[in-house]
Structures are given as structure tokens and as C-alpha cells.
Amino acid sequence: MEKDKKKIKILLIDNDEMMRIYFRDIFWIHGRSNTYEISMASSFLEAEKIINDKDTRPDTIFLDVMMPVPGENNSPDMQIQRTLSFVEKVKKNKDLFSIKIIIYSGQKEKSIKNAFHKLGVDGYLIKGELMPKEIIAFTDKIHEQNN
Amino acid sequence: MSKIIRIENVNLWYQKGKPIEFHALKNINIEIEKGDYTAFFGPSGCGKTTMLYAISGIDRFQEGKIFINDRDISELTNQELAIFRQTGIGIVFQQFNLVPSLNVLKNVALPMLFVGISSQKAEIEALKLLERLDITEYADRYPYELSGGQQQRVGIARALANDPPIIIADEPLGNLDSANATKVLEFLKELNEKDGRTIIMVTHEAWSLRDIKTIFHMKDGEIKNVEEIKGGAVAESLSKHLYEQLSPEGLLVGRKEESEAERISARVLANFLLRGYSMDEIRRFESFVNDRFDGKIDRRRFCKLINKPFKDGGAGLWKKKTKRVAAFLEGMMDKRRDIEHIYSSIEKNPELSIRDEIRHVRNWITKGYTGKLSHLQIMALDQVISDRIRDFISAKKVADVLDLSKNKFGVGLSFRAAQLMAEKLELVLNDNSGQIDNKSGKIV
Numbered sequence: 001m002e003k004d005k006k007k008i009k010i011l012l013i014d015n016d017e018m019m020r021i022y023f024r025d026i027f028w029i030h031g032r033s034n035t036y037e038i039s040m041a042s043s044f045l046e047a048e049k050i051i052n053d054k055d056t057r058p059d060t061i062f063l064d065v066m067m068p069v070p071g072e073n074n075s076p077d078m079q080i081q082r083t084l085s086f087v088e089k090v091k092k093n094k095d096l097f098s099i100k101i102i103i104y105s106g107q108k109e110k111s112i113k114n115a116f117h118k119l120g121v122d123g124y125l126i127k128g129e130l131m132p133k134e135i136i137a138f139t140d141k142i143h144e145q146n147n
Numbered sequence: 148m149s150k151i152i153r154i155e156n157v158n159l160w161y162q163k164g165k166p167i168e169f170h171a172l173k174n175i176n177i178e179i180e181k182g183d184y185t186a187f188f189g190p191s192g193c194g195k196t197t198m199l200y201a202i203s204g205i206d207r208f209q210e211g212k213i214f215i216n217d218r219d220i221s222e223l224t225n226q227e228l229a230i231f232r233q234t235g236i237g238i239v240f241q242q243f244n245l246v247p248s249l250n251v252l253k254n255v256a257l258p259m260l261f262v263g264i265s266s267q268k269a270e271i272e273a274l275k276l277l278e279r280l281d282i283t284e285y286a287d288r289y290p291y292e293l294s295g296g297q298q299q300r301v302g303i304a305r306a307l308a309n310d311p312p313i314i315i316a317d318e319p320l321g322n323l324d325s326a327n328a329t330k331v332l333e334f335l336k337e338l339n340e341k342d343g344r345t346i347i348m349v350t351h352e353a354w355s356l357r358d359i360k361t362i363f364h365m366k367d368g369e370i371k372n373v374e375e376i377k378g379g380a381v382a383e384s385l386s387k388h389l390y391e392q393l394s395p396e397g398l399l400v401g402r403k404e405e406s407e408a409e410r411i412s413a414r415v416l417a418n419f420l421l422r423g424y425s426m427d428e429i430r431r432f433e434s435f436v437n438d439r440f441d442g443k444i445d446r447r448r449f450c451k452l453i454n455k456p457f458k459d460g461g462a463g464l465w466k467k468k469t470k471r472v473a474a475f476l477e478g479m480m481d482k483r484r485d486i487e488h489i490y491s492s493i494e495k496n497p498e499l500s501i502r503d504e505i506r507h508v509r510n511w512i513t514k515g516y517t518g519k520l521s522h523l524q525i526m527a528l529d530q531v532i533s534d535r536i537r538d539f540i541s542a543k544k545v546a547d548v549l550d551l552s553k554n555k556f557g558v559g560l561s562f563r564a565a566q567l568m569a570e571k572l573e574l575v576l577n578d579n580s581g582q583i584d585n586k587s588g589k590i591v
Contacts, residue, residue: 017226030312
């Protein structure tokens with residue numbers, strides 16, 4: 001139990017199930033389950049539940065950008081807009097703003113990157129450009145900085 | 148050290164509940180530490196490859212648990228298993244298993260594409276791996292354009308594709324010549340020592356154990372013994388001189404996979420005894436041997452049948468030959484009982500002295516040898532028999548060592564005598580019988 005308390009909590013928000021499993025399991029496979037506790041959400045709705053509960057609130061969020069919502073306008077712009085709004089909401093909330101947000105997306109466009117950086121995200125990773133161990137190394141690094 | 152793999156009470160059956168049910172893994176309980184270099188060692192059919200496939204999540208087991216980093220893989224969903232196989236474990240196969248329609252670079256990049264790495268990134272990483280394996284120059288070639296050794300290096304590069312912490316090597320040297328086999332062993336050692344990866348090898352050849360830290364001896368689906376090797380003292384139970392002499396030289400050239408059922412076959416015996424006879428005669432003789440083995444006919448009936456002219460339904464052996472062959476067969480059947488006894492003794496105590504039994508076998512295989520054997524030669528011969536019984540050396544190697552000169556710690560027999568004795572030894576061993584090549588009459 002003592003050990004569990006010290007774990008760094010990470011939340012991955014991604015609508016792609018394989019991506020969620022992949023991201024979570026590489027930490028396990030490389031023997032890092034004692035350092036990190038990974039939770040997953042497939043939508044903002046699920047994510048908010050996890051974030052708003054103090055017991056499950058993450059230290060860091062890895063966030064996909066393009067996540068269609070059933071029954072909503074799912075044009076690319078609208079999807080990006082919804083993700084920007086989510087980031088803004090977290091960053092403006094005094095209880096939540098210390099949560100690190102790392103964008104983890106296939107979107108390479110500079111204008112999109114800039115929009116997220118303006119809102120104060122802590123990193124921007126392109127999916128498919130990092131090997132499993134590089135994701136772990138990045139995660140280690142951003143948590144080292146704070147310690 | 149933490150346990151990267153923990154196996155608890157694992158039982159695995161093939162065709163469970165069917166008449167051909169086979170209990171391949173029996174009550175396996177072992178642990179493997181992170182960074183260990185281990186081998187599952189034992190004769191063909193002992194369950195060692197099944198063990199690998201259970202750990203890799205390829206073969207599902209019916210009972211027990213396998214924990215990887217404290218998580219039970221028997222509880223994983225198919226999607227989770229797929230990710231585990233792609234990123235957790237790199238498998239090096241005996242048959243290389245490269246995709247023939249893809250060039251080397253793409254073969255190595257392929258596992259990365261499966262987990263969503265972009266093709267550009269995958270090719271950059273694949274190139275790094277080719278550099279590491281010193282095969283960059285073959286990047287654009289197709290597997291069929293490469294030698295076995297080169298293909299196996301591509302196989303290793305591919306196993307490393309997603310940077311897995313566990314490398315599984317399933318008889319990785321089986322299709323390689325000695326120089327390439329040595330290279331592969333050196334590379335596996337590097338992956339263990341330099342990268343800190345956990346390596347699990349399956350092998351039935353003792354010399355490939357040279358860098359291993361932990362050996363799991365397997366027989367009949369069970370772990371019989373766990374041997375920890377300290378300070379590079381490889382497999383203490385191995386005869387030192389044989390270990391030195393047997394390290395790769397020629398051992399692997401032309402070796403055939405020994406995955407088929409390995410009871411001593413009447414065919415081997417027929418080919419051995421009836422060299423120079425026609426195929427039809429050999430086949431008919433073989434069926435009589437089978438009947439004799441199964442107890443369907445007695446010795447007298449067997450003699451009669453093999454002596455009868457071929458056109459009358461017999462095997463057409465001359466009278467003198469009939470007598471010799473029958474004596475040989477009966478002697479062999481007796482010795483097989485002895486060998487079974489030796490096996491059961493070894494099982495009870497792997498280090499038990501089997502000197503007396505070995506002496507019996509030696510007397511039998513040297514019967515008819517007209518040359519004189521010195522005391523040293525007899526000692527060396529006993530060592531060969533002992534190592535062969537324990538399956539530390541292959542059938543082919545027995546003949547090589549018997550033929551090897553005395554100052555090289557061999558037995559120093561003539562080539563012909565060495566071949567004959569090696570063949571006789573294979574015939575009395577109920578397991579792992581070598582195949583006799585029809586044309587050359589040699590064990591292959």
C-alpha cells in the first residue's frame with residue numbers, strides 16, 4: 001500500500017482501444033508498474049470522472065486530439081476545438097491546473113501544435129514517432145523535472 | 148533481483164479430452180529473474196518449445212498461471228496478448244520465419260508497423276538494428292538471396308524490433324554452420340549482458356549452453372532439475388573435454404530437425420542391417436522387425452520369414468545373414484531394456500554413476516571390433532556413451548568424437564569403425580535415434 005501511494009498517476013485519453021492498451025502495457029512490459037499507475041479513458045466524459053475524483057486524479061494526462069463524439073459535429077475542426085476546450089478547462093481550474101498535459105496525437109500541423117502550446121500544454125508528442133522505450137523515457141524525464 | 152517471469156502450476160494439454168490427448172507440460176513451477184540467461188534443455192518432445200510458446204502467450208495453457216512482471220498473462224484479452232507478443236517478447240526462430248516477399252529492411256520494420264509506429268520511423272529504427280547486426284548491406288535484399296547465417300541475423304534484428312525486454316530463442320542455431328552459430332551465441336550474450344535483456348533459449352545441444360546462467364532440464368513435460376551456473380562454469384555435468392571438442396566444429400552442418408516421434412524405428416534398423424538390399428526388401432524386412440518388436444511373432448518365426456525368398460513373401464536373407472541379423476535384433480531388444488533402466492536411474496538421480504551400465508553398452512557396441520582399445524580409448528568411449536545417453540551430444544557427434552584423434556581427446560577409431568559403433572549406439576538408445584542415410588549408409 002505504501003508503495004502504491006508513491007506511484008505516479010497517468011491518464012491516457014484516447015478513443016482508440018488498441019492505442020490505450022499499447023500505451024498502458026508498455027509500462028508493465030518494461031517493468032515500470034511500480035513507478036506508474038496508468039488509467040485510461042476513451043472520451044472526455046470518462047476522463048472528467050477520473051480527474052474530478054481526488055483518489056484517481058492523475059499527475060499527468062496524455063491526450064489524443066482527434067476524438068469523434070457520437071451524435072456531435074465531428075468535423076476535424078470541431079474535434080480539435082473540443083480537445084482545446086478540454087485543455088483550457090483543466091488549465092483554468094485551480095484544483096487541476098497542476099496536472100501536466102501531454103498531447104499525444106497524429107496531428108503534425110504547426111498551427112495545431114501552437115494552439116495547444118498557447119494553452120500551456122507540457123509537451124506535444126506525435127504518435128508513431130516514438131518507440132515504446134522512448135515513451136517511457138519521455139515520461140520519466142517530465143517527472144524528473146518536477147522532483 | 149526481481150522476477151520477470153513466474154510460472155505457477157502450469158499444465159498444458161494438446162487435444163484435451165480427445166483420444167489423442169497429450170499432456171505437454173506437467174505442473175511447471177519456476178521463476179526467471181530479470182536479466183537472466185536461461186535455457187530449457189532436454190531431448191526433443193520434452194515440452195521445451197511448448198514452454199516457450201506458453202510464456203510468449205502463443206499457446207494457451209489450461210491450468211496454472213504465468214506472471215510477467217507480476218501480471219498473469221492467462222487473464223489477458225486477445226488484444227492485450229497481441230500487444231504483449233509484439234512488444235514484450237522477441238522470438239528468434241530456428242527456421243528464421245522471414246516474410247519472403249519483403250526485403251530485409253521491411254522484414255525488420257514490420258513488427259513496429261503492427262504497433263502503430265510510422266513507416267518512416269520504423270525504417271529508421273530497422274536500419275539501426277541492421278547496423279547493430281552488421282547486415283546493413285543486405286537491407287534491400289530478399290530473404291532468398293541470403294545465406295542461413297545472414298537470414299538468422301535478420302531474424303534477430305526483427306526480434307529486437309520493438310525493443311522487447313525478453314528474447315526467446317527457439318533452437319536458434321539449428322540451421323546454421325559453426326561460424327554463424329558462434330556469432331549468434333555471441334550476439335545473444337551481448338543482448339543479455341549489454342542490454343540487460345532476459346534471454347530464454349530452447350536447445351537440445353549442450354554446447355549451445357556455454358553462456359547460460361540457469362538451465363532448466365526438461366523431460367516428458369516436466370522440469371527435472373534446475374541448474375545454476377556460477378562464474379561461467381558451463382554445465383558442470385558436461386564432460387569438459389567433450390564440451391571443448393564439441394563446440395561447434397561441423398556439428399550443425401546438415402543436421403535435420405528432430406521433431407518427429409523418436410522411438411527407435413524399424414526403418415532405421417532395416418536400413419542399417421540391410422545395406423545394399425533393394426528398397427522392397429528393406430520395406431518387407433522392416434515390417435517383420437515391427438512384428439517382432441510388437442511381440443506378434445517369436446524369434447523362430449522371425450528367422451523363418453527373413454530367410455524366405457523374396458518371391459515367396461520373405462525378405463530373402465542368406466542363412467548366415469539371417470542368423471547374424473536375428474542375434475543382433477535380439478541383443479538389441481535386450482539392451483533396450485537396459486537402456487530403459489539407465490534412463491529411469493538418470494531420472495531419479497541425474498548425477499548417479501552409470502558406469503556399469505555404460506560398460507555393458509560399451510561391450511555391446513564394441514563386439515566384433517577387431518582392433519585393440521587402450522585404457523584411455525575405453526575411458527573416452529565411455530564418456531561418449533554417457534554423454535549420448537544423457538542427450539548432451541547429437542548422434543552425428545558421437546561418430547565424430549569416436550573418429551577424432553586421441554590427442555584431441557577423441558577415441559581415435561578409424562572412420563569406418565567410428566561410424567559402425569555410433570550407429571549401434573543409436574540403435575540401442577530408444578530415444579533420439581539418428582536417421583541413416585539410404586545412399587551413404589551414414590547417420591545424418
